[in-house]
Amino acid sequence: MGAWVEDFRVANLLPRQDKPGEIVVVAVTEDTLKRFAYRSPIDRHFLSSVLQTLHAKGVRAIVLDFLLDQPTERAKDRELIRTLDEIGAQIPLVVAYAGSKEGLDAQQVEYLRAVIAPDLRGFANLAKDPFDGTVRTIFAGREEPGAGFLRGITPRMAEKLGFPVPADETPISWRGPAREGNRPFRTVPAHAVDIAPDRLFAGKIAFIGADLTLTDLHRTPFATGIGEREVREMPGVFIHAHALAQILDGRQFIRLGWWGNASLVFAFTLLAVGLSFLASSILVRITMVGCFVVALWVGCFVAFRWNLTILPLVIPTLSVIFSMWLSEIHFGRRQRLEKGLIRKSFAQYLSPQVVGQLIANPQALKLGGETRNMSVMFGDVRDFTAISEQFDAEGLTRLVTNLMTPLTDVIMDRNGTVDKYMGDCIMAFWNAPLDDAAHARNACLTALAMQDEMLRLNQRLSAEAENEGRAHTRLRIGIGINTGDVIVGNMGSRRRFDYTVLGDEVNLASRLEGLCKTHGVDVIIGENTQSAVAELATLDIDLIQVKGRKRATRIFALLGDESVAGDEGFQTLRASHHEMMAAYRGREWPMARSKLAECRALCGDLGLARVYDLYETRMERYETTPPAQDWDGVFVAQSK
Numbered sequence: 001m002g003a004w005v006e007d008f009r010v011a012n013l014l015p016r017q018d019k020p021g022e023i024v025v026v027a028v029t030e031d032t033l034k035r036f037a038y039r040s041p042i043d044r045h046f047l048s049s050v051l052q053t054l055h056a057k058g059v060r061a062i063v064l065d066f067l068l069d070q071p072t073e074r075a076k077d078r079e080l081i082r083t084l085d086e087i088g089a090q091i092p093l094v095v096a097y098a099g100s101k102e103g104l105d106a107q108q109v110e111y112l113r114a115v116i117a118p119d120l121r122g123f124a125n126l127a128k129d130p131f132d133g134t135v136r137t138i139f140a141g142r143e144e145p146g147a148g149f150l151r152g153i154t155p156r157m158a159e160k161l162g163f164p165v166p167a168d169e170t171p172i173s174w175r176g177p178a179r180e181g182n183r184p185f186r187t188v189p190a191h192a193v194d195i196a197p198d199r200l201f202a203g204k205i206a207f208i209g210a211d212l213t214l215t216d217l218h219r220t221p222f223a224t225g226i227g228e229r230e231v232r233e234m235p236g237v238f239i240h241a242h243a244l245a246q247i248l249d250g251r252q253f254i255r256l257g258w259w260g261n262a263s264l265v266f267a268f269t270l271l272a273v274g275l276s277f278l279a280s281s282i283l284v285r286i287t288m289v290g291c292f293v294v295a296l297w298v299g300c301f302v303a304f305r306w307n308l309t310i311l312p313l314v315i316p317t318l319s320v321i322f323s324m325w326l327s328e329i330h331f332g333r334r335q336r337l338e339k340g341l342i343r344k345s346f347a348q349y350l351s352p353q354v355v356g357q358l359i360a361n362p363q364a365l366k367l368g369g370e371t372r373n374m375s376v377m378f379g380d381v382r383d384f385t386a387i388s389e390q391f392d393a394e395g396l397t398r399l400v401t402n403l404m405t406p407l408t409d410v411i412m413d414r415n416g417t418v419d420k421y422m423g424d425c426i427m428a429f430w431n432a433p434l435d436d437a438a439h440a441r442n443a444c445l446t447a448l449a450m451q452d453e454m455l456r457l458n459q460r461l462s463a464e465a466e467n468e469g470r471a472h473t474r475l476r477i478g479i480g481i482n483t484g485d486v487i488v489g490n491m492g493s494r495r496r497f498d499y500t501v502l503g504d505e506v507n508l509a510s511r512l513e514g515l516c517k518t519h520g521v522d523v524i525i526g527e528n529t530q531s532a533v534a535e536l537a538t539l540d541i542d543l544i545q546v547k548g549r550k551r552a553t554r555i556f557a558l559l560g561d562e563s564v565a566g567d568e569g570f571q572t573l574r575a576s577h578h579e580m581m582a583a584y585r586g587r588e589w590p591m592a593r594s595k596l597a598e599c600r601a602l603c604g605d606l607g608l609a610r611v612y613d614l615y616e617t618r619m620e621r622y623e624t625t626p627p628a629q630d631w632d633g634v635f636v637a638q639s640k
Contacts, residue, residue, distance in 0.1 A: 009301060010174050010221040014304075019185055023207065026050060026209075048082075050208060051087055059201045060161075061157060065153065084117070092160035094121075098123065099144055121150060124152075133219050134223070138169060140152055141156075170252075190208065268296065269323050370489055371486070374484075377443055379447075380424060387473050399461075404421060410453055416429070444529065444533050447481060478522060479513060479523045480509050480510065512555060515544070521559075526556075537561065538557065539556060539577050540581055544635045557608070587627075
């Protein structure tokens with residue numbers, strides 16, 4: 001865990017640095033390999049040519065990160081061996097080397113020893129963490145039978161250049177960040193070396209290696225980077241370049257010693273214990289210690305960002321948590337017993353969210369509740385009685401389960417709380433028990449998602465019916481949503497109660513669901529809801545006085561999200577629809593009929609045909625029997 005946290009710091013907080021002027025990477029890329037008849041092993045004449053060109057352009061030193069462990073074409077092999085010997089006698093040159101411990105067989109090892117002179121060898125190994133395979137340190141070297149201690153490729157080059165060489169594996173002080181298209185080192189494709197300006201190479205240390213999609217890629221701390229452009233795996237040649245740049249610059253991340261880390265952990269633990277004793281409330285203690293831990297992490301991240309100082313994080317955090325746990329043993333035994341009793345007594349009756357609230361606030365165990373502005377939804381399957389006659393008891397149970405499960409998932413995924421199931425009806429609400437500032441929007445998007453889910457469910461049920469040789473009746477669900485002040489809390493008797501909502505706005509939501517049937521639309525929302533989701537695709541479809549309510553309410557059809565609302569065709573429909581409704585409520589029947597015809601032509605598959613049929617019927621009646629003089633467009637519903 002500690003290693004991962006350090007990796008995260010390196011990948012995401014390491015400040016950008018200038019590309020080191022003394023190092024250039026000559027990369028064999030996929031475009032390079034397209035020039036040859038075979039990909040592997042890489043053409044020896046090409047390697048020889050790149051080496052000679054680099055030398056001619058005045059490079060200071062060369063690291064060749066290709067393992068020459070097998071013969072190819074004899075003439076080309078001899079040419080490369082001759083080039084290595086000639087250049088190695090003039091400038092520092094290190095060539096990748098490996099032995100039997102690296103997985104080579106005896107024939108490969110023998111060929112390597114014959115091709116690469118002892119003075120040119122450097123182990124190409126990378127020091128990988130055995131747990132997750134991440135490269136975090138510079139490989140110092142190892143004993144090679146018959147040859148003594150042989151350094152890794154990077155320390156070997158540093159030694160030839162006259163720089164101090166680490167005796168042990170040293171953490172790599174990475175340059176970064178590493179992102180696609182923005183390498184931390186100047187990079188030239190190998191096939192472009194001959195046409196590249198001499199100034200790119202003169203006096204530089206050139207690393208020659210592979211930069212391919214599937215070859216020689218290794219996990220580094222940058223694998224924990226956040227962002228699509230982060231490099232998840234790094235070619236080995238770039239890792240060697242990071243290591244050499246560190247040695248040349250004498251640069252190291254600042255790390256505390258053993259005593260420094262221990263002292264820091266001890267100080268953090270004492271401070272956490274002190275904070276725990278400052279308050280008797282568990283919530284306050286957790287908040288104080290939590291803030292302290294956050295401050296610790298932020299402080300350590302800032303220290304790394306601005307000063308490249310790596311302070312311990314995991315062990316101090318664990319010590320703070322452990323000290324908090326010890327303080328809880330002292331303070332919280334009685335509270336835990338009380339909470340355990342509540343959980344045991346009420347978990348089987350109440351939802352997990354409500355149980356959590358009761359545990360945090362035991363005095364809430366009483367009848368009644370609080371008034372909150374919420375959005376309430378009712379959803380009911382159309383003609384379910386007729387549909388249910390097609391199934392036996394087991395089949396009907398399975399149908400209801402297949403119906404309610406995805407609809408419930410959709411509601412919960414959008415912060416909704418399922419209140420209850422009433423046969424084929426589902427009731428849900430938003431903004432309780434958890435706060436949800438966008439409760440009206442979430443309720444509306446849930447309704448649209450539920451309609452999409454019904455399409456997928458009907459497809460599955462149709463396929464099942466076809467396999468069983470029976471007819472399938474398409475399932476449709478009408479949804480009513482209303483927003484307003486309601487009472488929410490534990491309602492019921494003293495022996496049994498539920499967490500639910502009550503109030504006139506709840507009743508209106510139920511009435512709106514019933515109006516879906518008469519108006520022929522899938523989702524109807526109240527005017528309070530519509531005013532909160534003006535960005536969605538809605539249409540004013542009626543001004544209605546529902547049964548049991550004296551005040552008229554404007555109702556809207558919810559037809560889609562922002563993408564539908566922004567569609568040019570919908571905007572044209574909305575304008576014509578608005579004109580039609582204005583003419584209707586102004587008793588301008590000919591104009592209303594004309595605009596209604598336009599709306600029919602524009603509405604497409606939005607499911608508004610029943611609405612326009614309804615208005616056409618009303619206008620026919622009103623033309624024969626005009627409404628009262630004080631009529632204001634309100635329609636009185638005669639049923640729920």
